[in-house]
Amino acid sequence: xxxxxxxxxxxxxxxxxxxxxxxxxxxxxxxxxxxxxxxxxxxxxxxxxxxxxxxxxxxxxxxxxxxxxxxxxxxxxxxxxxxxxxxxxxxxxxxxxxxxxxxxxxxxxxxxxxxxxxxxxxxxxxxxxxxxxxxxxxxxxxxxxxxxxxxxxxxxxxxxxxxxxxxxxxxxxxxxxxxxxxxxxxxxxxxxxxxx
Numbered sequence: 001x002x003x004x005x006x007x008x009x010x011x012x013x014x015x016x017x018x019x020x021x022x023x024x025x026x027x028x029x030x031x032x033x034x035x036x037x038x039x040x041x042x043x044x045x046x047x048x049x050x051x052x053x054x055x056x057x058x059x060x061x062x063x064x065x066x067x068x069x070x071x072x073x074x075x076x077x078x079x080x081x082x083x084x085x086x087x088x089x090x091x092x093x094x095x096x097x098x099x100x101x102x103x104x105x106x107x108x109x110x111x112x113x114x115x116x117x118x119x120x121x122x123x124x125x126x127x128x129x130x131x132x133x134x135x136x137x138x139x140x141x142x143x144x145x146x147x148x149x150x151x152x153x154x155x156x157x158x159x160x161x162x163x164x165x166x167x168x169x170x171x172x173x174x175x176x177x178x179x180x181x182x183x184x185x186x187x188x189x190x191x192x193x194x195x196x
Contacts, residue, residue: 034187041184045135048181051174052132052148059125062094063087097124105162112161120154127151138191142182149178 065084098106098121106112131151134144152171159167188194 037184037187038189041181041187042189044177044181044184045138045141045188048145048148048174048177049132049136052128052135054132056125056128056132057090059097059128060090060092060095062089062091064089095125097121102158102162106158109161112158124151138188139193140195141188141191141193142185145178145182145185149175152178 063086066087068085106117131144131148152174156168156171
């Protein structure tokens with residue numbers, strides 16, 4: 001046992017535990033030695049949660065034309081001229097789990113399960129929102145991360161079929177982050193349900 005870990009154990013009153021274990025790992029209860037890992041686990045969890053939540057919300061994004069008066073010399077014109085300005089808005093009426101541009105590619109793909117595509121289109125947005133919220137609030141974080149990983153694998157499979165290699169690479173990075181978050185899950189704090 002190092003001098004530093006002994007000092008940590010003395011300051012936290014865990015010397016008997018550390019002396020009995022006689023290993024550097026005995027100080028897992030010392031916050032000073034694991035603070036970086038705790039922060040790392042929290043940052044990964046928050047990042048993955050925000051990413052999933054915002055991706056789920058963006059499934060309801062759409063563009064609406066808004067008529068704005070044409071300005072002449074910085075003032076609204078007197079002739080009633082207007083121009084259509086695209087404005088981003090969020091509404092359930094805009095919801096598409098799978099973007100319309102990709103839906104056509106997926107339906108043309110022979111290996112895509114045609115019967116499952118409409119179901120996937122309906123479930124993807126709510127699944128991302130639900131998993132993002134459970135990860136953010138620490139409700140069964142490890143299980144939620146695992147399920148998010150499975151969801152990303154299904155997205156990767158679809159993108160491989162339509163040869164969207166950049167999307168596959170992005171999802172690969174997300175998978176690495178999920179594995180890191182699972183690996184750091186024993187340092188997870190601020191959880192509502194830590195068991196799973």
